[in-house]
Amino acid sequence: MHKSxxxxxxxxxxxxxxxxxxGWVHRRRDHGALIFLDxxxxxxxxxxxxxxxxxAAAHEILNAVRNEYVIQVTGLVQPRPAGLANPNLPTGDIxxxxxxxxxxxxxxxxxxxxxxxxxVDEALRLKYRYLDLRRPAVxxxxxxxHNVVKTIRDYMADQGFMxxxxxxxxxxxxxxxxxxxxxxxxxxxxxYALPQSPQQLKQLLxxxxxxxxxxxxxxxxxxxxxxxxxxxxxxxxxxxxxxxxEDIMGVIEPLYVRLIEQWGSKPILRKPFPVxxxxxxxxxxxxxxxxxxxxxxxxxxxGLLADSGFGVFSAAVAAGGQVKAVVAPGAAGYSxxxxxDLAEVARRGGAKGLVSIAYRDEGPRAxxxxxxxxxxxxxxxxxxxxxxxxxxxxxxxxxxxVAKSLSELRLLLGRQLGLxxxxxxxxxxxxxxxxxxxxxxxxxxxxxxxxxxxxMDEDWDLLESDPGRVRAKAYxxxxxxxxxxxxxxxxxxxERQAAMFRALGxxxxxxxxxxxxxxxxxxYGAPPHGGIATGIDRTVAILAGTPSxxxxxxxxxxxxxxxxxxxxxxxxxxxxxRELHLAVTE
RNA sequence: GGGGACGUAGUGUAGCGGUUAACAUGCCGGCCUGUCAAGCCGGAGAUCGCGGGUUCGAACCCCGUCGUCCCCGCCA
Numbered sequence: 001m002h003k004s005x006x007x008x009x010x011x012x013x014x015x016x017x018x019x020x021x022x023g024w025v026h027r028r029r030d031h032g033a034l035i036f037l038d039x040x041x042x043x044x045x046x047x048x049x050x051x052x053x054x055x056a057a058a059h060e061i062l063n064a065v066r067n068e069y070v071i072q073v074t075g076l077v078q079p080r081p082a083g084l085a086n087p088n089l090p091t092g093d094i095x096x097x098x099x100x101x102x103x104x105x106x107x108x109x110x111x112x113x114x115x116x117x118x119x120v121d122e123a124l125r126l127k128y129r130y131l132d133l134r135r136p137a138v139x140x141x142x143x144x145x146h147n148v149v150k151t152i153r154d155y156m157a158d159q160g161f162m163x164x165x166x167x168x169x170x171x172x173x174x175x176x177x178x179x180x181x182x183x184x185x186x187x188x189x190x191x192y193a194l195p196q197s198p199q200q201l202k203q204l205l206x207x208x209x210x211x212x213x214x215x216x217x218x219x220x221x222x223x224x225x226x227x228x229x230x231x232x233x234x235x236x237x238x239x240x241x242x243x244x245x246e247d248i249m250g251v252i253e254p255l256y257v258r259l260i261e262q263w264g265s266k267p268i269l270r271k272p273f274p275v276x277x278x279x280x281x282x283x284x285x286x287x288x289x290x291x292x293x294x295x296x297x298x299x300x301x302x303g304l305l306a307d308s309g310f311g312v313f314s315a316a317v318a319a320g321g322q323v324k325a326v327v328a329p330g331a332a333g334y335s336x337x338x339x340x341d342l343a344e345v346a347r348r349g350g351a352k353g354l355v356s357i358a359y360r361d362e363g364p365r366a367x368x369x370x371x372x373x374x375x376x377x378x379x380x381x382x383x384x385x386x387x388x389x390x391x392x393x394x395x396x397x398x399x400x401x402v403a404k405s406l407s408e409l410r411l412l413l414g415r416q417l418g419l420x421x422x423x424x425x426x427x428x429x430x431x432x433x434x435x436x437x438x439x440x441x442x443x444x445x446x447x448x449x450x451x452x453x454x455x456m457d458e459d460w461d462l463l464e465s466d467p468g469r470v471r472a473k474a475y476x477x478x479x480x481x482x483x484x485x486x487x488x489x490x491x492x493x494x495e496r497q498a499a500m501f502r503a504l505g506x507x508x509x510x511x512x513x514x515x516x517x518x519x520x521x522x523x524y525g526a527p528p529h530g531g532i533a534t535g536i537d538r539t540v541a542i543l544a545g546t547p548s549x550x551x552x553x554x555x556x557x558x559x560x561x562x563x564x565x566x567x568x569x570x571x572x573x574x575x576x577x578r579e580l581h582l583a584v585t586e
Numbered sequence: 587g588g589g590g591a592c593g594u595a596g597u598g599u600a601g602c603g604g605u606u607a608a609c610a611u612g613c614c615g616g617c618c619u620g621u622c623a624a625g626c627c628g629g630a631g632a633u634c635g636c637g638g639g640u641u642c643g644a645a646c647c648c649c650g651u652c653g654u655c656c657c658c659g660c661c662a
Contacts, residue, residue, distance in 0.1 A: 027622075034619035047622065067612090086622055109613060112597055116623075118611090120597070123654045176662035196662080223661040224587095348658080450662040548655095559655065 002072055002104065008044020010091045014077040019096065021046065022072045022104065024134070025065050026115050035062050038115075039073060039096075042139065046091040047080075048073050050098040058101040068107035068114060068134075074100040122550075126564040129555055141552045145540045147263050149216055152236055152536075155255050161212040161238070166201040168194055168218065174514050175451055177221035180231070188581035194220035197533055199450060200518050202239035203490055206529040207521045211241045216536065225559045227548040228482060228538055232557075238487070239531035245473055245489055248532050249275075249429060252477060252485065256539075260425055264543045269293065269426045277432040278471075282399075286407030288433070291481025292426035294419040296410045299325045299383040301393065310370035312353070312395050319397035326406055327383050328413045331390035332358040339367070345412055346394055349405030355393040359385055411481070425542070427479045432456065435463075435472035436503060444505045449474045451500055452518075453488040454530075460496070463503050477534060484539050487532025494522050 003022035010019070023041035030036075033052040038045050052059040058073075065071055075098040086092030110131055112120040117137050125132040132138055153163065172179045172193035179193035195201070197219045205213045217237040225231065240247060253273055260268055274292065281290050284297045301323045305313040313323045328334075334342075339356050346354040357366040357376055364376045371379075385391045392413075394405045414420045435455050436445040445467050447453060455463060459470045477485035491497045497519060501511045511519065537549035550556035557563055577583065 029621045029624050030618085031621065031624075032618040034621080036621050036624080038622070049620080051619070053619085081620070084620060084622090089622080092622090109596065113612075116611095118598065121593085121654070123593095124597085126654090173662085177660085199662085221661060224659080226661085227656075229661065447662055453662090558653090560653085564654090 003041075006043035007039050007041045007046040008091060010046050010077060010094055010096070012079060012093050015079055015094065017077050018074065018099070019077055020072065020074045021048070021096065023070070024107075024114075025067055025069045025071060027067065028062075028065065030063070033059075035059065037062060037065070037073075037098075039071070040115075040136075042143075044090060045136075047086070047089070047095040048075060048098050049095050050101070054097075055099050058098045061101040061103060062098065065103060066107065066109070068110055069103055070105040070107070072102045072104055073098045123558070123564060126556070126558060129565050133554060138551070141540070141544045141546065142554055144263060144544055145536070145552050148259055148540050148543065149536065151259060151262060152216070152255065155258060156214045156236075156238075159212070159251055161214040162210055163215055164205060164210065164213050166195070166198040166215065166217065168220075170195050170201070173200075175447060177223050180220045180222050183580040183582055185580055196221050197235060198237050199452070200515075202237060202531060203452065203518065203526075203529065204521055206239055206241045207524065207526045209241075209527075211527075213237075213239045213531075217533075225557070225561060227550075228541070230537065230549060230553060230556055231561050233549070233553075234536040235533040236485075236536055237531070237533045239529060241527040241529040243489075243528070243530055245431065245475055245530070248487060248489075248530055249475065252532055252534065253429075256427060256477070256479070256484075256534075259539065260543065264425065265545075266424050269421070269424045270428075273477075274428040276428055276430050278430055278434065279432070281430050282403050285410065286403030286405075287481075288430050288476065289478045289481060289483045290428065290430075291411065291414070291420065292428050292478075293421040293424060293480055294414045296326050296328075296414060296419065298406055298410075299327070301325055301379060301382060304378055304382055305375065305395075308370075308375060309372065310355075310368050310375075312355070312368070313393075316395035316397055321395065321397035322399050322402045323393060323395040324402050324406055325379065325383050325391050325393040326410050326413070327385045328390040328392060328417060329419075330388050331413065331417060332360045332388045334358065334390055342392060342409060342412070345408050346392075346405040349394075349408045350398070350401035351394045351396055351405035354405075354409075355395070357385075357391045357393070359387055359389050359391070361387055425480055427477065430476045430478055431474070432471040433474040433476070434468065435459070435470040435474075436467050438468065445503055447500075447504060448472065449486065449488050451504055451506075451515075452490045452497070454491045454496070455500075460499075463499055467503050473530070475532070477532070479539070479542055482538050482542060483535075484542070485532055485534030487530065489528075489530035492522060492526040492528050494519060497522065 004020045007021055007023050021039055023039045026038035026040035026045055028035065028037050035050045037048040039048050050059050050062045073096065075096040077094055078097050080093060080095055111124060111128055114131060114134050133142065169182060169192040172181065173196065177196050182192040184190045184192060198215060198217050202213055215237045217235050218232055219235055220232050222231060257268065257271065278288055281288055286298060302317050305323045306317040308314050316323055343354040355368045357364055357379060359380055366376055379391060383391050392409055394402050396402045434448050435453060437448045439446045449472060454473045456471045456473055462470045473489035475487060476483055491500060537552055540552040541549045544552055562568065
């Protein structure tokens with residue numbers, strides 16, 4: 001070992017000990033004959049002093065070091081002189097008086113600061129990711145991630161789950177996201193696909209009788225990126241046999257409580273986590289991943305305004321649609337420009353317009369003149385809007401448009417008005433998702449979760465008569481408005497699976513070709529089973545308080561799915577192409 | 587595929603049609619024994635992302651392009 005103790009571990013109790021440290025020069029304060037040096041390793045920072053009179057040789061060496069040099073220092077741990085302790089440093093009560101020093105490696109001037117939390121162009125950070133990862137703030141995130149994953153593994157094992165690895169080279173799946181694909185050298189013209197998740201594999205492990213499986217699993221989806229989406233990401237993948245929905249929730253909820261209480265810095269607003277049905281979540285928040293750190297629930301005015309003289313409202317209701325509102329507390333003073341911006345947000349959600357009523361001290365002001373005084377007063381009563389509040393109303397024949405528009409408005413106003421509690425986490429379960437959703441593009445029903453999801457027992461009969469009304473045994477875990485997990489109870493009987501494929505318009509031959517292995521497996525005694533997968537990257541990002549999962553991934557990709565350090569993807573040699581039986585066409 | 591923002595010394599920014607492109611910090615040199623964003627003195631460092639156009643004159647205006655970020659589509 002090049003060191004006898006870690007920098008960040010030194011305390012008063014080590015006083016009088018001679019220690020050897022090794023690390024990076026974090027910062028240097030040169031007073032000529034006296035040099036102060038902050039030495040940093042993974043554990044933290046400690047101040048080293050070196051006095052030219054007492055340690056001439058060491059002083060000469062430390063005089064030459066610069067930021068980020070890798071050095072070794074031997075010295076005596078001493079309490080700081082009275083009044084000179086640094087309360088900002090865990091090691092601030094002591095310092096190490098160097099008696100010997102060695103330069104283990106020099107360092108070029110870094111392209112950005114390692115020793116301060118300044119904003120740096122992200123492209124530069126990614127190009128020099130190994131330096132970015134050296135910055136204490138980034139290092140904290142990576143360490144947090146390790147701790148979270150460690151806690152997950154310990155917890156899952158304690159709960160009787162086995163971690164089993166599944167292949168990364170597997171097979172393309174027809175449903176779902178675009179696959180990443182790997183050409184086969186041995187089988188010309190054939191390809192593996194990287195798993196979008198180990199979905200079928202974990203179900204097969206249930207057939208195989210492992211009963212409780214988990215995996216910290218890498219998943220791959222070739223879709224466009226977002227702040228919360230990377231082409232490869234990590235899930236806690238879980239599957240259990242002989243269970244119902246509540247059993248999965250009963251495993252995952254205590255895990256998330258533990259992760260937050262052990263590694264987070266904020267309390268959980270509500271325990272146990274509220275359970276909302278999909279229908280409730282859409283009705284109250286217009287979203288299947290509602291941010292419950294604030295209120296602003298929607299108010300349904302459809303009944304109240306069905307016969308309104310304002311045609312937009314009555315027409316929406318007559319067309320089977322809705323008129324709904326949110327109350328922005330204290331926003332009655334919003335300017336024309338601010339209201340225009342809100343209307344633009346509503347339009348992005350599909351709404352044709354936005355009606356606002358500002359309940360000002362001098363009287364309410366409605367953007368729709370056709371509303372009567374009585375209606376304006378009734379709306380205030382129904383929405384519990386008082387003086388100073390702004391009511392925003394969206395009407396549309398489509399409930400989805402109303403939901404999306406109002407949801408965007410709710411989130412924007414929640415942020416603008418400071419209503420979102422930044423000092424706490426709010427988690428909830430969303431259950432009873434629709435089993436199917438209509439794909440306008442393909443003119444067919446498609447699985448909302450995936451094709452192996454079971455319908456709720458009482459809804460199976462609707463599958464042929466009214467597919468859109470069938471609810472699934474599916475559930476999402478939502479944290480602070482992020483979808484952090486999702487799962488379902490699976491279909492484990494072949495005839496149910498066949499009915500599902502029929503509903504999806506997948507014929508017996510196609511089903512056999514694409515899912516034959518799974519269907520056959522189900523004929524050999526598949527237990528009732530179900531599972532969930534939660535996003536490790538998202539979970540850690542929320543715990544770290546960062547808006548992007550890139551901040552909790554050691555080597556993330558850019559928005560265009562490139563790696564700026566490796567410069568990948570990259571072309572391959574003609575020889576490699578030939579070997580893989582590939583030709584590049586453009 | 588679409589929309590938006592950004593791109594100026596190593597880094598972070600200012601400059602938005604007219605002197606030698608400014609400030610902070612970092613870097614280099616000198617001084618300095620109690621600093622912890624040390625201080626003081628001096629110095630070097632920019633083909634203003636790239637290409638084209640408008641203009642007497644472009645970092646600045648226009649077009650294109652590349653890159654990064656955010657959003658929509660997409661993400662069972």
